[in-house]
Each structure stands twice: as C-alpha cells, then as structure tokens.
Amino acid sequence: MTSNTIEFIFNNEILKISNPDPNETILNYIRLKLKKTGTKEGCAEGGCGACTIVLGDLVDNNIQYKAINACIAFLPTLNGKQLILVEDLISSEGKLHPVQNAMVKFHGSQCGFCTPGFVMSMFAMYKNNKSLNDEIINDSLSGNLCRCTGYRPIIDAAKSLNKKSDNDEFIRFKKKTINLFKKIKIKNIEIKKENKKYFAPNTILKLKNILKKNPDAKLLSGGTDLSLEVTKSRKEIKKIISLNSIKELDFINNKKNEIEVGAGTSLLKFEKFIKKYYPDFNSILKRYGSVQIRNVGTIAGNIATASPIGDTLPLLLSLDTKIILDGPNKRELIPLNKFFISYRKTRLKKGQFIYSVKIPIYKKNIFKAYKISKRFDDDISSVCGSFNIEIDKNRIKKIKIAYGGMSEVPKRAKNTEKILINSIFSEKIFIKAIRNLESDYKPIDDMRASKLYRMEIAKNLLMKCFLEVKNKKMLRIN
Numbered sequence: 001m002t003s004n005t006i007e008f009i010f011n012n013e014i015l016k017i018s019n020p021d022p023n024e025t026i027l028n029y030i031r032l033k034l035k036k037t038g039t040k041e042g043c044a045e046g047g048c049g050a051c052t053i054v055l056g057d058l059v060d061n062n063i064q065y066k067a068i069n070a071c072i073a074f075l076p077t078l079n080g081k082q083l084i085l086v087e088d089l090i091s092s093e094g095k096l097h098p099v100q101n102a103m104v105k106f107h108g109s110q111c112g113f114c115t116p117g118f119v120m121s122m123f124a125m126y127k128n129n130k131s132l133n134d135e136i137i138n139d140s141l142s143g144n145l146c147r148c149t150g151y152r153p154i155i156d157a158a159k160s161l162n163k164k165s166d167n168d169e170f171i172r173f174k175k176k177t178i179n180l181f182k183k184i185k186i187k188n189i190e191i192k193k194e195n196k197k198y199f200a201p202n203t204i205l206k207l208k209n210i211l212k213k214n215p216d217a218k219l220l221s222g223g224t225d226l227s228l229e230v231t232k233s234r235k236e237i238k239k240i241i242s243l244n245s246i247k248e249l250d251f252i253n254n255k256k257n258e259i260e261v262g263a264g265t266s267l268l269k270f271e272k273f274i275k276k277y278y279p280d281f282n283s284i285l286k287r288y289g290s291v292q293i294r295n296v297g298t299i300a301g302n303i304a305t306a307s308p309i310g311d312t313l314p315l316l317l318s319l320d321t322k323i324i325l326d327g328p329n330k331r332e333l334i335p336l337n338k339f340f341i342s343y344r345k346t347r348l349k350k351g352q353f354i355y356s357v358k359i360p361i362y363k364k365n366i367f368k369a370y371k372i373s374k375r376f377d378d379d380i381s382s383v384c385g386s387f388n389i390e391i392d393k394n395r396i397k398k399i400k401i402a403y404g405g406m407s408e409v410p411k412r413a414k415n416t417e418k419i420l421i422n423s424i425f426s427e428k429i430f431i432k433a434i435r436n437l438e439s440d441y442k443p444i445d446d447m448r449a450s451k452l453y454r455m456e457i458a459k460n461l462l463m464k465c466f467l468e469v470k471n472k473k474m475l476r477i478n
Helices: 026-033 098-105 115-128 134-141 151-159 174-183 204-213 267-274 279-288 299-305 312-318 414-420 427-439 451-471
Strands: 005-010 013-018 052-059 062-069 082-084 188-193 196-200 218-220 239-242 252-255 258-262 322-326 332-335 340-342 353-360 366-372 383-392 395-404
Touching: 005 174, 013 174, 052 115, 052 174, 062 115, 062 174, 082 174, 098 115, 098 151, 115 134, 115 151, 134 151, 204 239, 204 353, 252 267, 258 267, 258 299, 267 279, 267 299, 279 312, 279 366, 299 312, 299 353, 312 366, 312 383, 312 395, 366 451, 383 451, 395 414, 414 427, 427 451
Parallel strands: 005 082, 196 239, 218 239
Antiparallel strands: 005 013, 052 062, 052 082, 188 196, 252 258, 258 353, 322 332, 322 353, 366 383, 383 395
C-alpha cells in the first residue's frame, strides 16, 4: 500500500497531511501552520536546542520519547510519530507540568528564548528515566545552549525531578495514545509536491525499486547533515528517499567476535551497546553531538557523509571496520579504509546504500580514542585520534592509528604504524613514531584550527595514548 498522506498523533488525535512539502522543516510547520510559537529557531543547524521538540514512538507496546531538533527535521518524517510541543505539557486543567514547575521554582529562565527547548529536553529526560544523576542530566541538556549562561538554576531544576513520580497527563492518556498509534497503518509514503518528491519505503526490496527509478535521489537517515542544504544553503532537494521506516535496517547483532550495526540504528542506541566493548567509543559518541542529534543520527549516515571530521570515522578505521553495501546487484563487503576516495567522495555508486557496519571485537587489544574541540560538548572536532594496540610481552604486535581532521578524508597513519609494529613498547619508539606523523598527514588551516596546531595535537594524542597504556591510568580532563 502506497500513500501520499502522512499521519501523526497531536493533541490526542490523528492528524493527516496530504502531499506535504518534502523540504519543509517540522519547525516551520509548527510555527507557521500550527501557529504554536513556543518552539524557537536559533541556529537552524541543530546546534543550539532552541527548537527542541519531543517525538513519541510506539516500541513493544510502550511509548518511547525522543528529543529532536525540529529545525533540521523534515515534516514527512513525522509519519507514525506523536508530536509533543512545549504548549502541550500544560494539563487540561491549566496546571504546569512538573518539569515546567521545576523551572519556575528554581528560576531556570533567563531571557526566555531558549527556555522552551530546555523544558522539552528535560521532559524527555523525565519520561525516559526513573532516577536521575549528574551524567544523565548533563548529557540530556548538553544540546541546549543558554546564551545567558544561566545553567546552574536549570541544572538545579533538573535535579529536583529525581525520583519524582511520573503521573502527568501523558500517563493518563497513555492507553488512548497507544490505540491511536495502532490505528496508523504501516505503509509506503510517496509524496509529489510541485517539483519535489519524497519516498519512505518500509522494506529493503521497495527501497531498491525506488532507487532503481530514482538513482539521483538523496538518501535520508538522520538528516542532520543533509537538511543543512535547505536550512543553511537555501537549496531545494528535489528527491529524498527516507530510510527511517525500514525496520530491516535497525538492528545490532553480536556474532562471535564481531558487532554488526544496521544502517538505520540510531547513534544513541549504538552508544549504549558499544560501551561494554569499547568505553572510549561510548565517550566520543557522547560528545559527537547532543541527545537530539544522536536520537536520529546513524553511524551509516556518518560514514556516507564522508566528512573528514566525522567523529566515528577514525574510531571505525582503527578498529578495521568493514561495511556492507547493498543495491541493484549482490551485497558487497568492503574495508572502510577503502571506502573514502577524496573529500566527501566515496565508493558508493548510484543505486547503492550502506546496509550495515561490521566492527571487530578485539578482546586482547587496548583501544583509545580522543577528541579535541573548542567546546567540550556538542562541538565539531578540530582533531580526533584513535588507537588500537595489541601488546604481547611488552612488544607491539599490532597497532592501528587513525585521525580525523588531519586530511581531506579520515585515514590511517600507515607509515607511523610500520615504525611501531614489532617494536618494544617504549617511550623512545613512540617519540620516533610521533616525528613520523608528518609523513602521513598534511593538515590544513581553517576556522577550527591551524595546520600547525593540528599536527601538534595529533603528536600529543599519540604520546597521550602511550602514557595511558604505560601507566594503566586515564589522563583525562573530564
């Protein structure tokens, strides 16, 4: 069944929109069509959190709440979701929600522009956690940037919600909401609006058929990068194929010594899973972007975007990751280090898409990863370094070194690796390797860092890795 109509839950009823503009953001729909102006636009790139809304999703007969950036989410992606805005938190009797009450009690509002975004991030946090600690609170609010620097009262407000009983109207109407979810039929979406098209197939087979007829279409997963073509570059995207409705792409499998992650799996879901195997991977993902970004962004999307400063890419390279490409022909397994051709160019052909990402589990190895950025949370890397080392009897048996931000593509430091392999694990050999990094990379000057700074940082991170391994101690600021 194919339909040109999206359906979503809003204010305890199902709303339907036929042929919505594929390039219209949820934020613009909220403010201009629904006339709900509590949600604000700040940066238009998912960086400030003023536009934060919450989407409900039915998972295993329960509702999951996800904070997202409405400014970089396209309207058709609302299909099958529950839309929750800051205006919806007030009860039918006119009482403030516990989250809103906490913000009032602890004077959490300064100029007020970004306050609705904070409230919605706290609402999702409140709904998803029975108890709160500093880590959960700081992570939940990391994507909301207050220009008035008034974080202390906001954090105090969040702390006051710890273990507070969840008895809001969303609990009272939960059964009704679940029934509304079940009334929305699973279907393929095909929208034609003026000169723009939007497709949201619900199976891989249907995706392949659409790609065959529309090989020039842009694939949309999280859309945290693609949407900027509309919001920042002011372009039109003529054809979009959303992968968000394909359940076959949302999975994490752990088989033998390998983790396989589906292309549709969110970064937040993967982040929780990977912590057991590679704690530093988890730490980098928490700084990859805000909860709002990680709720929708995917590893496959990060790979396909091929940004030289994509945070997951050096980590995946040092772990010898492989990816499975699918398309009109049979599936193809290729090493990630052969996927990137040049700046933002990959081996992905028209009609192909990333099916999954395969990450080896190195039980004997030591894995380290470091991110350097101007701001600790929710910022783009100046340099990101990753190191995967196997040491046997104080000799480096194997080592994989990769950096982001040091070249036009994320890449391994293969010349430096050769110096270290089969060498005694010592400061002397690492000093020699550090000097050799200049043969692997020729970084550039840009707004985030100078080439001299980047090279110095890359050298320091390699030495930091040595010191952490040698001393069996973390040398971290945070």
